[in-house]
Amino acid sequence: MEFRFNVSDIFKKQIVELNHNLIPPDFQGDKREFWNAISRISEVINTIGEASAAAQGLTKPITTADRLRNSDHKLYLLIDQTTTSGKGAVMGMLKTGHKVLYLFDKHGQHFQVSPLCILDFYVHESHQRSGWGKYLFEHMLQAEHIQPVEVAIDRPSEKFLRFLNKHYNLNSPVKQMNNYVVFDDFFTRQSESMMSYLDPHKSSPTAQKISGDRSQQTQSSPIGRYGSVRPTCSIGQIIHSGPSAHDRRSLSQNITSQAPI
Template sequence: MEFKFNVNDIFKQPIVEINNNLIPPGFSGDRRALWDTLGKVSEVVNTMGEASAVAQGLSKPITTAERLRNSEHKLYFLIDQAANNGKGAVTGMLKTGNKGLYVFDRDGQHYQVTPPCILDFYIHESRQRTGLGKHLFEHMLQKEEIEPVKMAIDRPSDKLLGFLNKHYLLNSPVKQMNNYVVFDGFFPKSAEPSHVTESKPSGNLGRKESANGLQKFTSPQGRYGAPRPPCSMGQIIHNQTTNNKNQEPTGAQIVSQ
């Protein structure tokens, strides 16, 4: 994506990380320069967010500068510094952030967790199928020190699922009722009891916490069993309520690399 201004003046590295202050890495200047830079970064965020929404067939963008300011999410931009006659172009965007979720494994056990999530993923149409998506994704994994199997993906497209299968051998996704997708390796292994410790039961539920932050709720009912544990719906409603302020519709899209 090309812009009228010189992208290389504000993004000085091939991959840059932007958080909710919208200040690019390496910025230096007075207040006037800061406001000018913030305006340009906001334009990049909004333009890339709109392009991602169009690619996903969404009615409105899920990534905007305003939403980024009001969240703890991160944006990774991929920059082609030689493009646009040396002024640079933004060729990819990846948004991540932690979300409070209730997720089910294949056995119907549900867990309370706040994992790193893939919230938006877009590579410009002119640069798809060139390996840039893998390059950007790998950079994010290294920066956040996470394995892809430990991340939750919000509303992934078939192409993104194909990307994860091709590059990370992640297949047979465990689809959740909240539109997120995880994989079997996301959950603690029952064969390794040292990773899960028993805690005092609350009500009719026995709760276990794992070292990676997952809280396991054990109950005789399965995923679609009835009746559900007495406090499950209350917990889910409470979770949705407490996260409503910062919650935004999210999604992820990428053409296979």
Template sequence: MEFPFTINNLFKEKIVKLKYDLLPNGFRGERRDMIDCASKISQILDDMGRASAIAQGLNKPITSGERLRNSEHLVYLLIDPEGKGTVVGLLKVGSKNLYVYDHTGAHHEVKPLCVLDFYVHESKQRMGLGKILYEHMLKEANVLPQDLAIDKPSENFLAFLFKYYGLEHIIPQSNNYVVFDGFFADRPVMNGSAKVQSDHVKDTFDGIPPTVGRHSAFKPVSTMGAILQNVSVNPYQNDGTVPRIAPDIIRPVMKLK
């Protein structure tokens, strides 16, 4: 995405991490320079956030300069320095207090790092740039892909996670977050975990999955088979997980980042 100012004057690295002050790491300048830089970065976040929302079919953006300024979240921007520079990718993460269920139905209070927004500009997709951006975040945060909770993932994002990290077995949740097998491994819990299952959770693990994620967590894999075979399928196994769907089924019908 291009802007009416030179991106290369703002960012000196290919991947830039931003926090509430809306200034790149190591920024040096007078107060007037800081205000100008933060204003331009706010515009970048606003425009990229709107583009991400449109791509995901959302009613309003998840990311903006104002939202980042008033949070403890982090935003990673992927820069293409060619010419005056363009911004080609955005990834927003932040820690959240969540109540989630493991595969047995036990209730946990946790505070994981969450992926809140992820977008690669349409002109730069299918080039592996999304993976470069995601890998940078994983390395800096020192986490594994299965350690993250994903807020309302799109079908494209779920396919991305399956393609590059083999994440396929979703643990059903009653909120908008998606977690995968391995999420609870060696994870400390806040205030312990409850072994009491509500009727809703019991139903979930009796084979009736709740709605999770932006398009329901089970949909990306179930709809692939249904689209190709024109049949209705129940993607859930008896344990509430999603069975393996071969990558060659997903790739032809999904535009991966």
């Protein structure tokens, strides 16, 4: 994939790693050259991102300069510095980034993980089946200090799955509902700090907190003078409970003594 400008003037190495600032680590130049490089690198990223989307049958590119600028993702560009035109060319790219994912293993157990993810992978059609894809992928594995089985892959194409099967013997994909794919040994290779098991029979922390709050609630009792014991009201007792036999005799005698003769 060639451009109107000299790619080799910007990218000095065969594989260049870019992050959110879009500038190669070995870039040297003044302010004008800096902004000129940003403009050209953005054009490279957008162009190869569109080519990747077209190859995967996507309506929108996954990789753009703006998305890379506003993320913590890393983009690996594969550069051909020996083209006949002398301007260099871009042969492919691979984008990675960490994501918080909820994944199931093949037994149906549910995990929350934060693995390194392959977010986009593309080699130009003119350089496919020449070993360049494996060369780029191997560079990424070494740079990230990771094994192929330890990564999660976002929407891998059938061609990518065949690539992983051919070169790394990864032939048992565990496809997820969120369109990510991992492989059998993925869960056993994740460190405890990067993965937590989610028990489907255990209530959520929010539900546990609510339940705990309810269990701690007690019936509040009056305090101060409102909590003191009150004497029994005889009138109220008579009205609500009826007079006792003694009260009825006393009341009858009182009425008789007061009756007119």
